[in-house]
Every structure is written in structure tokens, then in C-alpha cells.
Amino acid sequence: MKEKELRIDGIDKVILKHLINDARTPILSIAREIGISGAAIHQRLRKLEASGLVAGSKFMINPKVLGYETLAFVGVHLDTASKYSEVIKRLNEISEVVESHYTTGNWAILIKVLCKNNEHLLSLLSDKVQQIKGISKTETFLSLDQHINRQIKL
Amino acid sequence: MKEKELRIDGIDKVILKHLINDARTPILSIAREIGISGAAIHQRLRKLEASGLVAGSKFMINPKVLGYETLAFVGVHLDTASKYSEVIKRLNEISEVVESHYTTGNWAILIKVLCKNNEHLLSLLSDKVQQIKGISKTETFLSLDQHINRQIKL
DNA sequence: CATGAAAATCAAGCTTG
DNA sequence: CAAGCTTGATTTTCATG
Numbered sequence: 001m002k003e004k005e006l007r008i009d010g011i012d013k014v015i016l017k018h019l020i021n022d023a024r025t026p027i028l029s030i031a032r033e034i035g036i037s038g039a040a041i042h043q044r045l046r047k048l049e050a051s052g053l054v055a056g057s058k059f060m061i062n063p064k065v066l067g068y069e070t071l072a073f074v075g076v077h078l079d080t081a082s083k084y085s086e087v088i089k090r091l092n093e094i095s096e097v098v099e100s101h102y103t104t105g106n107w108a109i110l111i112k113v114l115c116k117n118n119e120h121l122l123s124l125l126s127d128k129v130q131q132i133k134g135i136s137k138t139e140t141f142l143s144l145d146q147h148i149n150r151q152i153k154l
Numbered sequence: 155m156k157e158k159e160l161r162i163d164g165i166d167k168v169i170l171k172h173l174i175n176d177a178r179t180p181i182l183s184i185a186r187e188i189g190i191s192g193a194a195i196h197q198r199l200r201k202l203e204a205s206g207l208v209a210g211s212k213f214m215i216n217p218k219v220l221g222y223e224t225l226a227f228v229g230v231h232l233d234t235a236s237k238y239s240e241v242i243k244r245l246n247e248i249s250e251v252v253e254s255h256y257t258t259g260n261w262a263i264l265i266k267v268l269c270k271n272n273e274h275l276l277s278l279l280s281d282k283v284q285q286i287k288g289i290s291k292t293e294t295f296l297s298l299d300q301h302i303n304r305q306i307k308l
Numbered sequence: 309c310a311t312g313a314a315a316a317t318c319a320a321g322c323t324t325g
Numbered sequence: 326c327a328a329g330c331t332t333g334a335t336t337t338t339c340a341t342g
Binding site: 183 | 317318
């Protein structure tokens with residue numbers, strides 16, 4: 001969490017560009033492309049990790065292969081008296097909820113959910129989400145098509 | 155893209171659980187933990203990749219280190235005459251837009267944007283997003299706090 | 309940059325249901 | 326027989342001085 005003055009140059013960007021696309025790219029193959037030693041890449045990566053810019057690396061799972069075809073956003077209205085953290089704790093226990101945001105605007109919470117199909121989504125909402133104490137109302141937006149999905153540009 | 159009947163057993167889950175958390179976990183260390191050979195893990199991973207369940211691996215960048223502190227969702231209303239694909243193409247040129255969804259409900263498009271601060275968001279919306287031909291109106295929801303952020307459960 | 313140690317990869321061959 | 330595992334040789338990568 002130490003904020004050292006972080007300077008990323010062109011070489012860092014090339015390194016990260018590779019690893020953002022494929023975290024298992026061999027460091028030496030990047031080194032060969034850039035024309036510097038593998039050890040140099042190592043040092044830069046350690047620096048980037050220490051700075052916190054690189055938060056880690058993850059395998060990406062394709063939900064469709066597991067039969068999860070329905071992606072939706074759900075705006076959640078809370079009772080005025082409700083404890084936000086209590087509701088989040090309940091939402092966290094629902095594995096289909098993959099994101100939650102405390103938001104300004106119409107609702108208190110916006111969540112992203114992954115379901116197998118529309119029936120699954122419907123039962124999830126009525127049997128689980130809307131059963132949570134403190135949630136008064138929900139508003140659902142199906143994602144029919146996700147085009148852009150990327151990370152921040154370096 | 156061949157859909158072979160995919161069966162993932164407990165061993166596959168252990169392997170993926172490690173790699174979802176850290177894509178650079180050495181395969182042999184997973185092998186030792188499970189008690190099978192590294193080559194066996196390798197074979198299973200090839201199978202999982204061939205099935206499409208594993209969509210790849212990515213380095214995760216922490217936007218805050220780059221000064222991007224503001225996350226927002228923006229609902230985009232389109233003119234009835236508007237071409238969705240044209241608008242998406244324009245949105246795709248805006249690097250701050252990291253997700254886009256064609257949605258049912260109030261808007262046509264829901265996007266997720268990353269900005270350095272509120273002024274940056276404001277100028278992004280007025281100077282770039284709302285300049286796109288076909289976009290009639292936008293509605294912004296600031297994410298004040300993101301708690302849940304994960305992948306689908308295996 | 310060079311080097312020993314570790315890991316990944318590959319090809320047979322073995323085991324088991 | 327087929328699927329999955331093991332073994333061991335070979336290549337590649339890692340991490341350190």
C-alpha cells in the first residue's frame with residue numbers, strides 16, 4: 001500500500017500488455033521480443049508488483065461452458081432503516097452474485113448476477129434476493145449482448 | 155469450440171481454484187498438494203482449455219495506482235433511429251469505457267467507466283459520450299464502494 | 309550475463325474399471 | 326478398450342550472485 005512514485009515506461013507497457021492478455025506468457029519470451037534480459041523483466045515485474053499496479057493474475061472461467069447464459073444487472077432498493085453491510089453479507093452468500101456496488105442514484109445497490117437462464121434468474125430473485133431482510137424492491141436489466149470487456153488502458 | 159461433454163471432478167476444481175486466484179501458481183506445487191504427478195495436471199489443464207471452460211489468464215491491473223479512483227455505471231438512451239453497432243464502435247474508442255452491455259429495461263446500453271475523479275467523469279460524459287451521434291441522454295450511477303467482485307462458482 | 313535449480317513439456321507405457 | 330496416471334528424458338524457465 002506504499003505509494004512510491006510510479007513511473008511506467010514503454011518497456012513496462014510492453015511487458016504488461018503481454019501479461020494482461022495471457023498471464024502465463026513466459027517472461028523469457030517477452031524478454032527476447034524486447035531485446036533485454038529475462039532478469040531485467042523480473043526486476044521490473046517486482047517493481048510493478050510492489051507498487052500495487054499489478055494486483056495479481058487470474059484464470060478466466062467461461063461461464064457459458066458451465067451453462068450460465070444469462071447475465072443481468074439488478075438495481076436493489078433498500079429500506080431506509082436497512083444496514084448496508086448486513087445486506088451485502090447476505091448477497092455475498094449467493095454465488096450467482098458476482099459484483100456489487102453501492103451506488104448513487106436510483107438504488108442503493110447495483111449487483112451483477114450470472115444465471116443459467118431466465119427461469120433461474122427469476123427464481124434467484126424471488127427466492128433469494130428478495131427474501132433478504134432490508135431489500136424492498138429490485139429492478140432487473142438483462143444484458144443481451146456484452147461487447148466491450150477490458151481493463152483500463154495503461 | 156467443440157462441445158465435448160465436460161465433466162469436472164474434485165481434482166479439476168482444486169486445480170482451478172488455485173489458478174483462478176493466481177494464474178502463475180506453479181503446476182508442480184498444485185501437483186504436490188493433490189498428490190498426483192505434474193504431467194497429470196498438465197493433461198487436465200489441456201482438457202479444460204480445449205473444452206473452453208478456461209478462457210485464458212489475465213494479469214489484473216489496479217486502476218487506483220494509475221489514479222483512476224472513480225468507477226461509474228452510465229445508462230445510455232439511444233435515438234430510436236440509432237444504429238447500436240455504430241454507437242458501440244464509438245464507445246469502444248473511449249478507453250475509459252471498460253464494459254458495455256446491450257440491455258433490456260430503461261436504457262439501450264449500460265456501460266461501466268473508469269475515471270480519475272469526478273471532474274474527469276463529467277468531462278468524459280459531456281465531451282465524449284454525449285457527443286456520439288445517436289446518444290440522446292445518459293444517466294450516471296457512481297459506484298461508491300465495490301464489495302463483491304468474483305467469478306462464477308465452479 | 310551466466311549458472312544451478314526448478315518447472316514445464318513430451319512421449320511412451322502402465323493401470324484400472 | 327479407453328481414460329487417466331506415471332515415469333523419466335528433454336527442453337525451457339526461473340531467480341540469484
